[in-house]
Amino acid sequence: MFSASKLTEDQKAALHQWAAAGASIADLQKRLKDDFGIGITYMDARFLVLDLGIELVEAPKDEKKAEPEETLAKPLPTGAVxxxxxxxxxxxxxxxxxxxxxxxxxxxxxxxxxxxxxxxxxxxxxxxxxxxxxxxxxxxxxxxxxxxx
Structure with missing residues (x-):
């Protein structure tokens, strides 16, 4: 099991910053691996979020992103259910x-x-x-x- 005590203060700050920017637990797990070479399981990432008191937030949606999402919400049917x-x-x-x-x-x-x-x-x-x-x-x-x- 991975412990938050193994992280540096810079790494902890990066996790908080990524989460504030809208990163999910899976995103945090991937960024730890890519940016710091720290490979942890998804469950360890969940515990890490809890241990560090990280609040996950949804990424802000701008107007340009809202239009494609509305299009995706009502896809053109290509067949039957x-x-x-x-x-x-x-x-x-x-x-x-x-x-x-x-x-x-x-x-x-x-x-x-x-x-x-x-x-x-x-x-x-x-x-x-x-x-x-x-x-x-x-x-x-x-x-x-x-x-x-």
């Missing part, structure tokens, strides 16, 4: 499967024993558009009904 069910459910799941959204993004879904849904997109941070969510829910309900669950 497809939902598949696994023959063997994931551990801890009552039922699970795969989904492909209209923009081509994919992910793994599951329902636990209490009927609570979970979605793990293949692209970190991906959020499907509302229309895709509605279609996914419809197809999922139909699949679950056919399975008799």
């Amino acid at each position: 497809t939902v598949e069910i696994d023959n063997i459910a994931l551990p801890g799941a009552l039922v699970s499967g795969k989904v492909t959204f209209s923009d081509g993004e994919t992910g793994i879904w599951m329902l636990d024993q209490y009927g609570r849904p979970g979605l793990d997109p293949d692209t970190p941070g991906y959020r499907p558009v509302q229309e895709d969510i509605v279609e996914f829910q419809k197809q999922l309900a139909e699949l679950v009904r056919k399975q008799g669950l």
